[in-house]
Amino acid sequence: MPSQAPSHTPVMVVEALQCLRPHSGGLYIDATVGLGGHSAAILDAAGDGARLIGIDQDPGALDLAQERLRPYGPAVTLVEANFADLDAAFDEVGETDADGILMDIGMSSYQIENSGRGFSFTRDEPLDMRMNPETELTAAHVVNRYREEDLEAVIRDYGEERWAGRIARAVVERRKQGPLATSRQLASLIEGATPGSARRRRHPATRTFQALRICVNDELGALRLGLDKALDRLRPGGTLCVIAFHSLEDRIVKRRFRAAAESLEPTYELLTKRPMTAEDEVLDNPRARSAKLRAIRRAPTSGNADDSES
Template sequence: MGFFHQPVLLEEVLSYLSCQPEGVYIDCTLGGAGHAEAILDQTSPAGSLLGIDQDETALLAAAKRLKPYGDRVQLVQGNFRWVDELWRASGLVAPKGILFDLGVSSPQLDEIERGFSYREDAPLDMRMDRRQQETAADLVNTLPEAKLARIISKYGEERWAARIAKFIVNRRRQQPINTTEELVDVIKAAIPAGARRRGPHPARRTFQALRIAVNDELEALREGLAAAKEILAPGGRICVISFHSLEDRIVKHTFRSWARENGFTVLTKKPVVPASKEADENPRARSAKLRAIMRSA
């Protein structure tokens, strides 16, 4: 599968990063390197980029795409929660800009065997970093009912969480739930017919919740933002693109707390959202929200 990355809010990201010709920039969620390539073009000829991703497939595709930029690029497999350690290991000077583009990428959804999508049958995996041991199937088949319900409610904002957890536990007593299709069937059985007919796909919220739990996404975001704050150069900027309210809430409150401490200025009083043209051309962009903050010079 090709790991092509159609970057979301690209012009807006470049504007808020305010790329400097000799600056160091960190793309914490490299993906297919769409944002990274544009940043390198903006910082030509002497700017440097550190690209981080958990996903080995993404890194291999990005390395190929960014090969023309030579030693201006360093790529590393890792979790952005440790961006400070990964940056120190790079030997680069303090970054002028740090980008987080959160959530699951379109190529990961399209790579059926990864188990991120509720629309295709696949092993119930959902690991962004396949070096990690625990999968979504492990959670679904081993967690106590109450903990499953909390995860689905908290991370999926699913009103039927308790009922879904109960149905999951009842089904796994008969046989393990090992595939996405098996889980979708359980969720559909748990949600009343009237509720299933309204709104998005009935499995969407539960799949989001399990993905967040498997990859510890929200805690990783909190830690990653704190780590980015510590290493950002004076006058440097942090941009975050989020795709659901849980992420956006964390970013909003984190940036507000930094601004109250002084030394930081929030650049986006309200989140920046895609223009209608981009939302029409790239469905993934529709729920995107960009927030940006700047450290005082």
């Protein structure tokens, strides 16, 4: 449980609202409700009669979102789910489609600073990294049980880490003395295994921690499924807006949106030919540095085969 209610500054709120254009009476899905910052902004911008369904796979985040969004009363429904199961989340609340869907992927400050699950290499916590504590795979299992070549592939493919081979070798060597148990143990091992040049711009464990988190939570698989389902669930004129924090995610969003924009039925319009970024927010919110926002809108009147023949 969180030790205290942390604050999480939502990124690119203005840009997200520009794309989503919330309106009164609309139905909005925040597929990554986190601490509820974007959700509150959407409801404030929409005004009377709008409703919001907030989804998160982390029950700890949902507890905090519930507190934050309490003033909006019955306008908000919270659902514990993975956005890969967006259909189930819609079914649970008896809805079929929405005017706007937001995905602000990645971790919240609560998960990094207060969850105690080893997401940060600056803390000494058990190597867990599950966003949904009910799933089976933990970072400790990946680090202590994967074969060296599989661990190297995880670190290279999900962390785009140049020194993946060295790091995997050092982990396998070290675990002969007993399992690696905490985030700090892993971070200092990585520090020792990488050359000084790897430390210039960021902590040398940054990419490995990202890789483990992506692997443990199957983040890229969930994103692919979530995008397909979110595109299907847009009402005519509805918008899907996605904020991604690293190139692996952004590439998936870019490709899926391009494919959707080329489809004939339903038709979609790209609202961002290039991703929007948030340079002006970086001083206040370091998370903004790598944020990329892309949005796509379902055509207001999607012609179908019957319409075109009449």
